[in-house]
Amino acid sequence: MRTEKGVRLLFQKSPAIDRPTAVWTDIAQVVLPYTYFSDVEVTSAVSLYDTVRRGTPLAVSEDPSGPVLSSVTGAVSSERVVAHPLYGELRCAVIDCLPAEPDPELPAPQADPFTAEEICEAAEWAHIIDELDGVPLANKLRDWQQHGCHYLVADAVQVQPYESSAWAILRDYAEQVTEGLSLAALAAGAKRHHIAVCLSGQRRRSLALRVGKDGLYQTDSYYPTAELVRVSHKGGKHTVSPKETVGRIGPQACWALYRALYYHEPHDRCVLTVAGDAVRDPQNVMVPFGTTVQEVLSRCGLKQDPSYLILGEMMTGTTAPTQDIPILPGMTCVLAFTETAIRSVQPRNCIGCGRCAQVCHQGLLPFEIARRFGNMHYERLGQLEAASCDSCGACSYVCPCGIDLTSIVAEARSTDSTILLEMEDDPDA
Template identity: 60%
Template sequence: MLPRHGIRLPFQKEPARSQPTAELTDISQVILPFSYATEASVMPAVSLYDTVNKGTPLSTIEDDPIAIVCSSVMGAVSGEREIQHPLYGTLHCAVIDCMPSLPAPEVPVPLTEELTVEQILETAESADIIDELDGVPLILKLREWQQSGCDFLAADGIEIEPFASSACAVLREHPEQVLEGLRLAALCVGAARYHIAACLPGSIRRAITHRIGKDYLYQTDSLYPKAEPVRFGKRDGRYTVKYGSAVQKIGVQACLALYRAVYLGESHDRCTVTVAGDAVPHPQNVSVPFGTTVQQVLAYCGITEPPDYLVLGEQMTGTTALTMDIPILAGMTCLLAFTAKAIRPIQTRTCIGCGRCVQVCHADLLPFEINRRFRNMHYERLRNLSPERCDGCNACSYICPCGIDLAATIEEAKHIGNTVAVELEGDTDA
């Protein structure tokens, strides 16, 4: 396990961010769940030795067809397994041995006429597109916003610091396709305006604007988690959005998948993952079919021995994994491997009141104050500080120069606030 009281890692988007995205096609096996979380009863639709194609449904779920997972490769079912996935919990999976298949040429099919909104939605549903921002099927989000209304739709490419660059890689290589996928999604939800939001280095930003123009790329002026994919209420030209507007966001990979589903007839069967960390000899962004094991991806990037620490997601919000024998699934965008040398616990010191935790908190909380009140058992005061609004992004712990694990304390404070109300007698410390 990673040390509990914070680690300090260097800014390391490079060299992965500048490398071309590698396409991992030569894989031997994928492990795919028969379904993601569903209450409905799942019936496997394939059995041992069955041959499957890309897009073959692996299960039937009558009450929740959106939860069905399709094969991401051509191959033969060689078994079933139950796995404990650090991000998705217990999954009942099909093991598929891959057969070599020629990659389909990426030739856009010219549409003779614009699809109707219902046709685009049906395509998004049948292509099984999952939004990488939250792991939710895109169709669920689009249908909900269609009902509730959406004034502005943003493709959110603002990435968690300091390692992930998969959104940047997708934008750098496919800006027109991402924008077109976003336009289709905006059409579905009735959003009159849309743009791609990202915080990109100058050279990549210029290259992208050269291809799609300036109007659809919004460069955020801060980084995750404080960055907003839309700027509200500031009179600075084209990106001004009125307060109270219904603004929604989807991931850039989901936009690309929607483009590919509509124009190329492809299902959403792969994702781009940043592979980085000091144990990785060749850090890069890799496009992999869903179900590819972490082991195969790390081997492709030059890792031959298990790293000391493996983190899925990212080091601020990521989860440690104890084994490499787990699949990459929808919603995973970063894979970090570290040596023990890189994971140096920070010595914890008393708060010096620098205010950095307040600056980075996107929920506008006072992390240092919540920490202080909790430690001093001022539970009544704690309530007024609204710790329940914390989503555990970990930015405050990451930024604290004193190594205080504020996010962990706030998580505890959230729960205690509802069950205990103690005001110490004579406590006048406001």
């Protein structure tokens, strides 16, 4: 299986977007790390053959967001170190699941006036991690409280060519996502909020009926050029002034916040899109964290062994060398492609449209870096500051010629640093 970034794909959300979400609670085994964060010290709280219940911490730590909660009830059968493409090296407990108990009958939620602190505490207790950036929601809320957030946007603009998991959670739980967003806005101190989408007419209309027109904002394009709010001095619906700050939260995090506050549920599952031309039955699925990619793909069926496996989401996700990887917070799709699907989009020569430079949030000139690198003008790369590229993938995504700029800039970056190292090592330099 090949590993690279910046793979360009056709825009193809069907058929997964049209199908109901499959809810899989009968998972045989999960692989869960003791913590997601490499900079947090945790001590394992479970031993081999221990039985753990859903919602109990697998570790202890001084950092409240450090330990991971078990997403299932089951027995610890072994321990494993996983090289996770999004999180790095993780020490994990392997848990053989006991048959899942049926979800209890949930009481109708009471309209409780929660305080900002209660909301932050619930986000912390439930270990909610925002799928947009992998940051604990409690940390984001407290940060907004401290530094200000005028407008909070639930970002459901589905940026990826194949992904529809944000739509799936809105279709199934629009009211709960909306209420979760209101609670997050209250905790963040944001006076206004809405859900940003980029949906076809029928889907948008059905959603607007449920969340209200004021609660929904249709962007005019997909990321990275999409504006999640209108910026204007004049004011009006869905508008911020240039001086106001906008916070961004994932719709799954909003849903998890609602469930934590009203039903006391931990954040232990997610919706992800399983798609790609190697997948027999593309669909959105809800699975407990720790379910392996292998199990997800085998349940959806594979037409043939994939040549590319893309995890996470398309802009910041990455290709994975193996299927033996657990689904963890922040992963909203698993895409499996054959060589044919990737080869069918052939790159062409740069036409100088400048879009890659427009979208680069580091202010780089990706096309120029690629040109100098291609022409082997290494000595002139330094001025272009390729080293500040963080491989976000935006330039590759927008390039109309299908040029994999992200990979080229990454190569140029390493070339650049090699040259600098050689110069530093040279006593005569």
